[in-house]
Amino acid sequence: MDIINKEKELGIGFTLIESNKKKCAFLDSVIKTLNLNSSIVNDRAENINNTYDLIIARAVAPLPKFFDYCKQISKKDSIFILPKGRKWEEELYQLKKKWNYKVNIVKNNKMIDKSGGVTLVLSKVKKK
Numbered sequence: 001m002d003i004i005n006k007e008k009e010l011g012i013g014f015t016l017i018e019s020n021k022k023k024c025a026f027l028d029s030v031i032k033t034l035n036l037n038s039s040i041v042n043d044r045a046e047n048i049n050n051t052y053d054l055i056i057a058r059a060v061a062p063l064p065k066f067f068d069y070c071k072q073i074s075k076k077d078s079i080f081i082l083p084k085g086r087k088w089e090e091e092l093y094q095l096k097k098k099w100n101y102k103v104n105i106v107k108n109n110k111m112i113d114k115s116g117g118v119t120l121v122l123s124k125v126k127k128k
Contacts, residue, residue: 052078055079099126100128
């Protein structure tokens with residue numbers, strides 16, 4: 001995302017949240033090498049006090065647990081982009097028990113990804 005941001009001169013800042021120090025060091029070297037407009041926070045999402053407009057996460061936790069982790073960093077109008085595996089329907093069903101939301105489901109290209117997964121774009125996420 002930040003590479004497109006730089007190429008199009010959009011001036012948008014990105015914050016990467018990563019709890020693993022080794023991964024943070026790698027991300028920091030990529031950011032410096034590519035001169036990207038990003039910063040890294042070495043912590044867990046549930047410990048962060050800032051809020052964000054767009055939250056993108058991969059392989060963090062099942063949806064109900066993920067939104068418990070992220071409730072503190074999201075705004076009322078935050079948008080979430082979440083790649084999910086083949087159990088995505090069950091996760092959405094479980095999420096509906098505790099959360100209200102709007103969802104767009106983007107099916108993965110079967111030639112590239114045969115996992116049965118999708119990318120979920122959620123908005124208006126609110127705890128019941």
